[in-house]
Amino acid sequence: MSLRRRRSWKDEDGIKLTWQLITAIEGADETRASLFPPVGANKISGGRKKSEYQFELAKTLFAEHPKYMDAFATITTAKDKKFWYSKIKNRLDAVSLIKKVRAQIEEMGQTGAGVENEEDIMPGTVLTTKWDLIKKDSPWFFHMRSLVGERPNLVHTGLGNNDSAVDMGILLSGGDRDLDDSSSLAADDAADPLTCSPDSDVPPVPTLESAKRGEKAARKRKQPSGPAAKKAPTTKPANIKDKFMATAIAEEEIAQQLLKLKQSKHEVRKEVQLEKLRLQADAKAKKNEARLDLARLKMAQEHKYRMAQMRVAASQSQAGPSSHTGAYMGGSQSQMEPYSDLPMLHTSSESGESGAESFNFSSDAVNSFDPQFGSFSYGSGSTH
Structure with missing residues (x-):
């Protein structure tokens, strides 16, 4: 029997697990600050690595899940842990929830500025039509937007805590990341989680696109930080309630x-x-x-x-x-x-x-x- 078979996060069970994952992050301040660090120098992650928080989230999702609890209980090595926390990382990564929410923010445009939840959307407007389409694909849009950043027009600036550990995995293909929303979960209760399989959803080789992204990121870090390199301050868009x-x-x-x-x-x-x-x-x-x-x-x-x-x-x-x-x-x-x-x-x-x-x-x-x-x-x- 194959160790893992590909299972989509979009089915009923995957949607429930996604909601459980987002709820767990929102309920833990340290986990949220580590996975989604706010702008500034305040560090409340306790010096722990992101992988530790990701494994805790994996434990929350799979330790008592009827389908995955037996396989999760057999974890003995760091490689085993990496397999499970990679599922959390891949689900939250830029090619999954984060990337989608940013694209959906741009899709909503300025008309979505200041809208904090679904109740703020006035019926019969252009925003209503856009939200109906987004809701089918990402019913957790407002929760993820809150995690990604306070501003609805958030653009990744690379700002963060200077003491935070640098994740060098972004320079590669994302050794442990999935390339789509179909990242696999351990579905066979009797399978051995210690063996690898050619059906694994983890891509083993880097891609040209990921190499280009790494090169651009390296050039950005080499640019001098001075008055000329400072960006003009951006004004916070007015809230629709305001x-x-x-x-x-x-x-x-x-x-x-x-x-x-x-x-x-x-x-x-x-x-x-x-x-x-x-x-x-x-x-x-x-x-x-x-x-x-x-x-x-x-x-x-x-x-x-x-x-x-x-x-x-x-x-x-x-x-x-x-x-x-x-x-x-x-x-x-x-x-x-x-x-x-x-x-x-x-x-x-x-x-x-x-x-x-x-x-x-x-x-x-x-x-x-x-x-x-x-x-x-x-x-x-x-x-x-």
Whole structure:
């Protein structure tokens, strides 16, 4: 029986193992910092090699797995360990999960900037269509993107901990790495894990492509590090939540400004209306006052005229009947004007109104009245 037969990580069991692998890395800070070192000089891996953490992950996945637990229990040498932790390394390596997630980040483009999980993707957008395609191939995309780096547009810069051990395996073909997602797992429970087989998924010889990558990496390390070699600082793209919050704040400020403008216009209209009403009220009051003044003037004139008539009539009645009366009373109004200020006229109020008690019918008043009848022509109303 063959030692190993090729088994895809894409089947149901492989998908479960991949999820278990990612969950185990996320739950162990030291393992995560060792396999995915953050930018900076902080080292929390405890000085252990990556292979040790990879073997611990292999133990988590295969030690109690029904299909692989028996084969995993027969590990006795470093070569045995290497066989098992290589499966973890190959699954996470650039030709597998890491390479795919970087390609998928580029595929999502700037529209995926700031999207932290599937719930942040708004339905009905271009990003939704892209995510549907990515989800079928990599349902763990957001988890792997978080492991690879915080920035969604992460580009490998080679930055890391200066004290970390350099993995020279990247200069070769990846002696223990798989070239595709079909890296093999030990599927035969009774097989001997110590023997090698021509069906092994580990490529034994380097390739031209891997040699070129190693040459480029060597040239990069030889380049001088100075002011000219420093890259321009990159700005962190705005999170979609921050953009949404900023937009909401801006809209709220605009709405408040519009409300204030509307209130100001309303207040101005009210002030204009009140001013119009005040002016109308003032004009009406002045008009009414003018009418009252005119009415008082007319009443005063009429009163004077009637008083003059009454004084003339009173003086004639006291002097006795005379033929001069008819001639005098039939005279023109201009002939009455000399008698407008007779001493017997006493008004009782400022309005010019007077009653019967306002007249002086004493003998002195009668004697002081000189009608001057001799100046009138009897019956003609003209003077001599």
